[in-house]
Amino acid sequence: MSKDAYIHKVLPGSPGGPMLFVFHGTGGDESQLLSPGRDLVPQATIISPRGDVSEYGAARFFRRTGEGVYDMDDLARATDKMAAFVKAHVEAAKPSIVLGLGYSNGANILASVVFAEPELFDATVLMHPLIPFEPQVQGSLAGRHMLLTAGKRDPICPSNLTTRLEAYLRADGADVTVEWHEGGHEVRPNEIEAARRLFAGVAQGV
DSSP states (O other), X not given: OOTTSSOEEEEOOSTTSOEEEEEOOTTOOXXXXXXXXXXXXXTSEEEEEOOXXXXXXXXXSSOEEETTEEOHHHHHHHHHHHHHHHHHHHHHHOOSOEEEEEETHHHHHHHHHHHHOTTSOSEEEEESOOOOSOOOOSSOOTTOEEEEEEETTOSSXXXXXXXXXXXXXXXXXXXXXXXXXXXXXXXXXXXXXHHXXXXXXXXXXX
């Protein structure tokens, strides 16, 4: 799969340094998370793809038939395509570590790639993911650092599903941290700071 399989933007970083993939939410684009990504990992090369599915004009990474009802065949297609896209960039740049950050629909595609290719990312941040199915991890998440962030009153991603996802990930050996806030689907400063701590720790070999 080509490095150009998705429309995307690249912010160059330190050669041989970290590589950070960022995945936007529904209706976002390849510019949405570039600035937060640069702020979180200043030395990283940042890769930001645009979702290749349009839902009434809003970009997404895979199709759905309703809120929280996924087209699982299309999710499988998107997962294979995104995993190949990530691998192509990693193989070309040979970064020191590979990091991922996704919000909402972007968190969902990132999570699905992690389930399919657990060795691909050293650390991932899933902001307000919604995984309404039991993940089938193809391998082991042992030693992989993962942060889940969520709102206790999120109408899109119910808190019980976040807790269930945490349990799935822990059962498969992942090093999981969960950061909550009292609100809904919005990203709040404590989530950003938790992501900063995770990425800084992994970059330092913690």
